[in-house]
Each structure stands twice: as structure tokens, then as C-alpha cells.
Amino acid sequence: xxxxxxxxxxxxxxxxxxxxxxxxxxxxxxxxxxxxxxxxxxxxxxxxxxxxxxxxxxxxxxxxxxxxxxxxxxxxxxxxxxxxxxxxxxxxxxxxxxxxxxxxxxxxxxxxxxxxxxxxxxxxxxxxxxxxxxxxxxxxxxxxxxxxxxxxxxxxxxxxxxxxxxxxxxxxxxxxxxxxxxxxxxxxxxxxxxxxxxxxxxxxxxxxxxxxxxxxxxxxxxxxxxxxxxxxxxxxxxxxxxxxxxxxxxxxxxxxxxxxxxxxxxxxxxxxxxxxxxxxxxxxxxxxxxxxxxxxxxxxxxxxxxxxxxxxxxxxxxxxxxxxxxxxxxxxxxxxxxxxxxxxxxxxxxxxxxxxxxxxxxxxxxxxxxxxxxxxxxxxxxxxxxxxxxxxxxxxx
Ligand code: TMP
Numbered sequence: 001x002x003x004x005x006x007x008x009x010x011x012x013x014x015x016x017x018x019x020x021x022x023x024x025x026x027x028x029x030x031x032x033x034x035x036x037x038x039x040x041x042x043x044x045x046x047x048x049x050x051x052x053x054x055x056x057x058x059x060x061x062x063x064x065x066x067x068x069x070x071x072x073x074x075x076x077x078x079x080x081x082x083x084x085x086x087x088x089x090x091x092x093x094x095x096x097x098x099x100x101x102x103x104x105x106x107x108x109x110x111x112x113x114x115x116x117x118x119x120x121x122x123x124x125x126x127x128x129x130x131x132x133x134x135x136x137x138x139x140x141x142x143x144x145x146x147x148x149x150x151x152x153x154x155x156x157x158x159x160x161x162x163x164x165x166x167x168x169x170x171x172x173x174x175x176x177x178x179x180x181x182x183x184x185x186x187x188x189x190x191x192x193x194x195x196x197x198x199x200x201x202x203x204x205x206x207x208x209x210x211x212x213x214x215x216x217x218x219x220x221x222x223x224x225x226x227x228x229x230x231x232x233x234x235x236x237x238x239x240x241x242x243x244x245x246x247x248x249x250x251x252x253x254x255x256x257x258x259x260x261x262x263x264x265x266x267x268x269x270x271x272x273x274x275x276x277x278x279x280x281x282x283x284x285x286x287x288x289x290x291x292x293x294x295x296x297x298x299x300x301x302x303x304x305x306x307x308x309x310x311x312x313x314x315x316x317x318x319x320x321x322x323x324x325x326x327x328x329x330x331x332x333x334x335x336x337x338x339x340x341x342x343x344x345x346x347x348x349x350x351x352x353x354x355x356x357x358x359x360x361x362x363x364x365x366x367x368x369x370x371x372x373x374x375x376x377x378x379x380x381x382x383x384x385x386x387x388x389x390x391x392x393x394x395x396x397x
Contacts, residue, residue, distance in 0.1 A: 002040050002041045002042040002043075003038045003039070003040050003041075003047075004038055004039050004040075004041065004272050004275075005036050005037070005038045005049065006037060006038065006039055006272065006275035006276055006278070006279050007036065007037040007199065007202070007275070007278070007279050007282060008034070008035070008036050008037075009035040009036070009037070009199065009202060009282075009314060009317075009318045010034070010035065010317065010318055011032040011033070011034055011035075011317070012032060012033060012034075012035040012203065012204070012313065012314060012317045012318070012343065013030050013031065013032050013313065013317065013342035013343035014031060014033075014052060014056065014057065014204050014342060015203035015204055015205060015310035015311075015313040015314065015342060016057070016062065016063055016064055016205065016310045016313075016342075017030075017031075017342050018063060018308070018335075018336050018339035018340065018341065018342060018348065019339055019340045019342060020338070020339055020340075021338075021339075021340075024340050024345065030342070030343065031056075032343070033050045033052060033204065034049070034050055035048065035050070035202060035203070035204070035314070035318075036048065036049040036050065037049070037202050039272055039275045040214075041272065043214060043217050043218070044211065044213045044214040044217060044269070044270050045208060045210075045214040045217075045218075046190055046208065046209050046211070046214070046275070047207055047208045048202065048204070048206070048207050048208075050204075051164050051207055052204045054116070054135060054163075054164075057162075057204060057205055058116045058117050058135070058162070059116075059117060059118070060117065060118040060119050061119060061335070062117035062119060062120060063333060063335035063336050064098070064310070064333070065098065065099045065120070065333060065335075066098040066099060066101045066157075066158075067098070067099050067100065067101040068332055068333050069369055069372060070372055071234065071369055071371075071372045072101055072234065073101050075232065075234050076101040076102040076105065077105055079102065079155075079240075080102060080105035080106060081105075083153060083155070083184070087152070087153055087182050089110075089151075089152035089153035089181075089182070090110070090152050091110065091111070091112070091148060091151050091152055091153075092106060092110060092111045092112070092151070092152065092153040092154070092155060093111070093112045093114065093144070093151045093153070093154045093155070093176070094111065094112070094113055094114065094154075094155050094156065095114045095136045095154065095155070095156035095159050095160065096114065096115060096136070096156055096157065096158065096159025096160075096162075097113035097114060097115045097120075097121075097124055097129075097131070098115065098117075098120050099120050099123045099124070100113070100123060100124040100127055100129065102155065102157070103124060103127075103129055104127065108128050108129055108130075111129065111130075112129075112130045112131075112132070112144065112148065112151075113129050113130065113131040113132065114131075114132045114134060114136055114140065114144075115131060115132070115133060116133065116134060116135045116136075118133050121133035132144065135163075136159070136160075136163060136169060136172060137165075137168055137172055138168055138171055138172045138175065140172065141172035141173070141175040141176045142175065144176060145175060145176055150176060150177065150178035150179075150181065151176050151177060151178060151181060152178050152180075152181050152182070153181060153182050153183075153184070154173055154176065154177055154181065154182075154183045154184070155183075155184045155185075155186075156184075156185055156186070157185075157186040157187070158186065158187055158188070158235065160185055160187070161187050161188075161206055161207060161208040161209065161210060162205050162206065162207060163207070164207055166208070166218060167221070170218060170219070170221070170222045170224070171222070173222075174222050174224070177245070179245065179247070179248065180244075180245075180248050180250060180251075181244075181245070182242065182243065182244055182251075183224065183242075183243040183244070184240060184241065184242055184243070185210075185215070185240070185241045185243065186232065186234075186238055186239070186240045186241070187209070187210050187238060187239065188201050188206075188209060188235045188236060188237065188238050189210075189211070189231075189237050189238055189239045190209045190210060190211040190214075190264075190269060191211060191237075191263070191264050191267060191269060192236060192237025192238075193209055193236070193237070194267070194269070194274065194275075194278050195237075195267075195392070196236060196237065196391050196392040197278070197281045197282060197285050197390075197391070197392055197393065198236050198311075198367075198390075198391050198392075199278075199282045199285065199314065199318075200309075200311035200312065200314040200315050200390075201236070201311065202314060203310050203311065203313060203314045205310065210239070211264050211269045212226070212229060212239060212241070212257075212260045212261050212264055213261060213264050213265065213269055213270055215241060216261065219243060223245060223246045223247065224243050224244070224245060224246065225243065225244060225245075225246050225253070226241055226242065226243055226253070226257045227242050227243070227244050227251050227252065227253045227254060227257065228241075228242035228253075228254040228256050228257065229241055229242070229254075229256045229257055229259075229260045230242075230256070234368070235368050236367065236368040236391065239260070285390055285393060285394055286318060286319050288390075288393065288394035289315070289319055289388075289390050289394040290319055290321075291394075292388060292394050292395070292396065293321065293325050293326075293388070296360075296361055296388075297324075297325065301360035301361060302327055302358070302359050302360045302361070303325065303326050303327060303359065303360070303361045303362075303363055303388065304326065304327055304328060304329070304330060304355065304356070304358075304359035304361070304362055304363070305326045305328065305329035305330070305341075305346065305362075305363045305365050306329070306330060306356070306362040306363065306364055306365055306366060306373060306387075307329070307330075307331060307364065307365035307366025307367075307369065307373070308329040308330075308331040308333070308336045308341060308348045308365055309365045309366050311365065311367075311368075312329070312341065312365035313341060313342045313343065315365075315390065316341055316343065316344045316346065317342075317343045317344065321344065321346075322344050322345055322346065323344070323345045323346045323347070326346055326363055327346075327359075328346060328347045328348065328349050328355075329341060329346055329347070329348045329349065329365060330348070330349050330350070330351040330352075330355050330356060331348050331349075331350075331351055332350075332351045336348050337349065337350040338350075353379075356377060356380050356385075357379065357380055357383065357385070359380075359385065360385065360386070361385070361386050361387070361388050361396070362377070362380070362385065362386075362387050362388070363387075363388045363389075364387050364388065364389040364391075367389050367390070367391045370389070374387075
């Protein structure tokens with residue numbers, strides 16, 4: 001077997017399945033799965049063992065909206081400017097357009113949205129953008145090709161790693177991308193995840209976490225190659241891969257490509273031993289976080305969760321933290337408010353300053369937006385409020 005298990009995060013509920021009050025009382029029905037992670041010695045891919053059917057994850061009630069954060073809006077705005085300046089595509093396609101933070105920076109006849117969650121697809125349709133409310137697959141690529149012919153630029157952020165059949169993903173892209181077309185993929189970086197011990201990047205939707213090594217191996221099969229790789233701070237450290245056809249010699253390959261590949265090899269992302277060491281760090285991280293929370297509880301201080309993220313679901317369930325540990329969460333996303341964290345009885349309240357200022361400690365569920373949050377909560381900090389984070393190691397800030 002070329003796949004090697006290196007991490008077991010126990011039984012977990014579906015990470016973005018926030019429970020309503022009614023669902024909470026019917027708790028016995030809450031679906032759980034065993035969250036185990038493996039490393040494939042041949043392909044160098046890191047993936048989850050258990051794959052949840054897509055319809056259970058991406059449907060008409062998907063609560064995550066990327067435009068909820070200023071950081072993401074700014075990131076998409078600057079990317080859209082860059083795309084226009086560097087590539088000037090006639091037609092762009094976004095796979096996983098969510099509620100439209102990127103596409104809103106394009107004209108309506110310049111971009112096509114693909115979004116399987118109908119509640120989100122409705123939003124971009126209403127904004128007047130061509131939207132395919134479908135899962136990304138070969139049939140859809142054929143349909144789009146028939147209607148629009150070939151596409152100059154395909155972009156996808158935090159989406160392709162959510163699709164089980166990666167061969168079909170790239171076959172469909174290959175089918176639609178023009179001869180001199182550019183593919184841009186953006187996803188959390190495995191190197192950053194391992195370095196930061198951010199094991200909460202693992203949950204049912206993140207079937208894969210890409211390294212440039214594993215993605216490079218995949219691209220080979222489709223005669224595609226990187227020509228640039230950018231480091232981003234979004235989602236706790238992401239990589240933006242710029243990809244072209246090997247036959248396209250017009251675009252030069254930048255030094256950033258070999259730099260990233262070498263960095264990852266030096267770190268050992270191509271070896272199982274690195275992942276086994278990561279596992280030990282995860283176990284230690286859990287112990288330390290529980291210790292910190294128990295110590296605070298003894299002083300009768302109040303801990304509130306900040307950002308009811310899918311990532312937090314992994315932490316709460318792996319570290320077995322309940323409403324006895326974290327009084328409630330605060331979040332700005334309307335579809336999460338009034339619900340409960342999956343697997344745990346912790347209520348999500350609508351964000352307001354008073355709730356924040358009434359807390360003694362804020363547990364950073366959205367640690368990836370730390371800078372944005374620290375800026376927003378200047379007063380809480382000024383008044384002696386503290387944050388708890390587990391990244392890169394459990395500590396009080
Ligand atoms: P993510 O880490 O999966 O992108 O989710 C971020 C969550 O944090 C999302 O539910 C919105 C929430 N959030 C807040 O409630 N307040 C904030 O200031 C920020 C930046 C995020």
C-alpha cells in the first residue's frame with residue numbers, strides 16, 4: 001500500500017454542519033465520521049481516508065461566505081487587478097465562485113461562475129453574472145465549451161481540494177482551457193499547515209491539502225506545468241499556483257517554482273517521517289490547549305470563541321471542548337448565528353462588541369484572520385482582554 005496513515009483526529013461531525021436548536025435536540029442523528037489523514041508515498045498527496053458524499057457537504061444550505069471578511073475581499077480585488085494586467089483574458093471562469101468576492105471585480109460578459117451550492121449560486125445570478133449551479137466535472141466542461149468555446153483563464157480558490165476525483169478535475173480543465181490559457185489555483189499550503197501545526201486544516205471538506213510537490217506530480221499527467229508560485233497569507237498561509245500548458249513556450253517559468261519545490265523537499269514534505277513527527281506535535285498541541293483552558297476555568301474567567309470556523313469544529317471535537325469550556329462563539333455570518341457548533345453544545349451568537357468585551361479570553365477560531373481581528377478588537381485588548389490560540393502552539397496572547 002502506498003498510502004500511509006499518519007494522523008487520527010477521532011470521530012468528527014461534518015465541519016460546516018451547524019446545528020439548529022431543533023437538530024441539536026435530535027443529537028443522536030448527527031452524522032460523524034473518522035477523521036484520519038494519510039500520505040501517499042508515490043503521489044506525495046496528503047488526503048483524508050473517509051470521503052463524505054458531496055451532496056451532504058455542498059448543497060442549498062452551505063453557510064460559508066467568502067465575502068464575510070475584509071481580508072478576503074481585498075485579496076480577491078488585488079488578484080483581479082493582477083489578472084487583467086498580466087493576462088488580459090477575454091473570458092475567465094471561476095470554479096467555486098461562492099458569493100462572488102472575485103467575480104464582482106469583472107464585467108458581466110468577462111466571467112463565468114461555477115458554484116454547486118444553490119444558495120450561493122443564487123447570489124451571483126442575482127448580481128447578473130452567468131452562473132452554472134453545478135459540481136465541477138467533465139460533463140459540465142463539455143456544456144460550457146459548447147456555449148462559450150475555450151476559456152483563456154480558469155481560476156479556483158479553496159475548491160479543487162474539496163473534489164475527490166482529481167483526475168476528472170484536471171481532465172475537465174484540460175478540455176476547456178485554451179492553447180495559451182492560464183490556470184490559477186489557490187489553496188492552503190501543506191508546508192504552512194505542517195509548520196504551524198494547524199491540524200484544524202483537516203476536516204471533511206478538505207479532502208486534500210496540496211504541496212507544490214504533489215500538485216506538480218498531478219499536473220505532469222495532463223502536460224501542464226507551474227510557471228509561477230506566490231505565497232499568500234490568506235487561510236493561514238496559502239499558495240497561488242500559476243499553471244500553463246507545457247507546449248506554451250510564450251510564458252517563461254519563474255524562479256519561484258523551483259524555489260518552492262526545493263523548500264518543500266528540504267523540509268521533507270516528500271517523506272513519511274515528516275508527517276509522523278507532525279502527528280506527535282498535534283498530540284502535544286491538544287494537551288497544551290486543554291491545559292491552558294483548564295487553568296483559566298479554575299479562575300472562573302469567561303472564554304468566548306471568536307469565529308465559528310469549520311476549522312474550530314476539528315479542534316473542539318478532537319480536544320473534547322464543550323460549552324463548559326467555551327461559553328459561546330461569536331460570528332458575523334448570518335447563516336451560522338443562532339446555531340450550535342457541530343458535535344458540541346456551543347451556541348453561536350451574532351457578533352457584537354458587547355459580547356466581545358464581556359469575555360475575559362477570546363479563543364481564536366478564525367486564527368487565520370488574526371491581524372484583521374486584533375485591529376477590530378483594539379478596545380478589548382486595551383482593556384486587558386486576552387486571546388487564546390493554538391497556532392503555531394497553544395498560548396495566550
Ligand atoms: P474561515 O476561517 O473558514 O475563512 O472562516 C472565518 C469565519 O470567521 C467566518 O465564519 C466569519 C468569521 N469572522 C468573524 O466572525 N469576524 C471577523 O472579524 C472575521 C475576520 C471572521
